[in-house]
Amino acid sequence: MDPSIIVDVTGNLNTIGYGLAAIGPGIGVGIVAGKTVEAMARQPELAGRLQxxxxxGIxxxxxxxxxxxxxxxLG
Amino acid sequence: MTVTAVLKKALVWGAVLAVVIAVGAAIIGNAVAGGVGVTSAIVGAAMGLLFLAITAFSILFANRFQANPLYPTLFMAVVLGAWMLKFVVFLVLILLLRDQPWIDPTVLGGTLIVTAIATVIVDSVVVLRGRVPVTQLPTAPAESRDDS
Structure with missing residues (x-):
């Protein structure tokens, strides 16, 4: 390996991109669903609108x- | 309009739009990549619709357990479980489809993005127009007697 190269990444980089793209929405969907369940537990009669x-949001x-x-x- | 009605309407209009996009993308795909472009456009539109329809289906399915005391827990489990399952399924799908000879990745990717954006727009319009009432569920008489 060329000594000037510190890290050599091989393989399909798109897979890493997919993983990175799933982090944000994963957190977002978790918060949205969690908050909806919390709100439904507080006010079950509002479940329809909350859902x-x-x-x-999802x-x-x-x-x-x-x-x-x-x-x-595309990549 | 109930939640079920809103979600079903979103699904129906999403499906109609996906068919329209599939036809348009198939014409463009045919011009760009020939027969391979047509299949890619149809597969892309179908994947886009499926991806976004699973959320609506999961909510509709979770609402079947409304009478269950564990309803909030079940609701969260079903909705987030469907989300996770969807991602695993799609990871497998894209790994399988990417190297297929009958797929043009550019047409498929483009159709996926267009379908996703269009479906979100349809969802927004349907949800904003669907007026879900704020309803106080009447407590059953027997239940209220037990409380007092």
Whole structure:
């Protein structure tokens, strides 16, 4: 190996990108779902509205992960 | 409009839009990569729809356990479990599809992104238009007597 190269990464870098793309949405979806369950436990009669809002929140958070998946193909 | 109605409407309109995108992307894919582009566009639109529909399905499924005392726990388990399962399934799918000879990765990736953005827009419009009422569930008479 060339002594000027400190780290030599081989393999498919897209897989690492996919993993990185899943971190943020994973945290986001976890918070959204967790907070919805918390709110439903406090006010069960509001469950309907909370779930619809959660659906929207998850859809937006997932979009980033989804683009990460698609970049796997584009990269 | 109930949650079920909103989610079903989002699913139906998402499916309609995915078909429209599949047709449009197939035409573009055919121009760019021939027959391989057409299959890639259809697979891409189907993956995009499936990816975003699983969330709605998981909520619909979780709501079947509404009467269960463990409903909040089950709800979270089903929704987050479906999310995780979806990611594992898609990781396997993209690893399998990437090197297939009948797939053009650029057309597939482009269709996935377009479908994802379009489906989120449809979800937003449906959710914003679907007026879910704030309803106080009436307590059953027998239950209220027990409380007093």
């Amino acid at each position: 619809v809002t959660m659906f929207l 859809a937006f958070a997932e979009l980033l992960a989804f683009i990460g998946v698609a970049l796997f193909f």
